[in-house]
Amino acid sequence: MDPFDEAMTTQFACSVNNEAVLRALFKVKETELSFKRAIKIATETEDAAKIANKTVYEEQQKVNKEIMDQLTVDLPGVAVYLDDILMPAPTNVNSLRSFLGSVQFYCEFLPNLSMITEPLQQLTKKNVQWKWSAEQETSFLQQKQLLTADTVLTCFNSKLPIV
Known part of the structure; x- marks a missing residue:
């Protein structure tokens, strides 16, 4: 691995403050991890988390609406x-x-x-x-x-x- 690429990858991994991204980075073998791949993994993991959060939020909104429908009567x-x-x-x-x-x-x-x-x-x-x-x-x-x-x-x- 190129020393500059290794330094950038290490610097990037140390600056990440997202547990899911860190877990994904540590699953990749050190010899297969480059700075470009680390950025790609972080982006994909964060995108997946955003989609998951959006899905959870939408489901929670549906549940809240169902609960409120049960608790309310329309005048x-x-x-x-x-x-x-x-x-x-x-x-x-x-x-x-x-x-x-x-x-x-x-x-x-x-x-x-x-x-x-x-x-x-x-x-x-x-x-x-x-x-x-x-x-x-x-x-x-x-x-x-x-x-x-x-x-x-x-x-x-x-x-x-x-x-």
């Missing part, structure tokens, strides 16, 4: 998430405050919200022990139902009058 132009995976019942004061904050964002569109949230608001007060009872569960489910109502989640339609 007029709106996807409403019904599964408890996406809106589980709070398990502590911090998650309850987070949920109540999310609900509060829509307070202008939710009738009687303060009455409905009262059982949950009680749990956020200082020196109140956490106890999730049927009353809190009912309040939580009512709020979820209000949030998913078509009066709250509708897409803007420029043909309809703005109220």
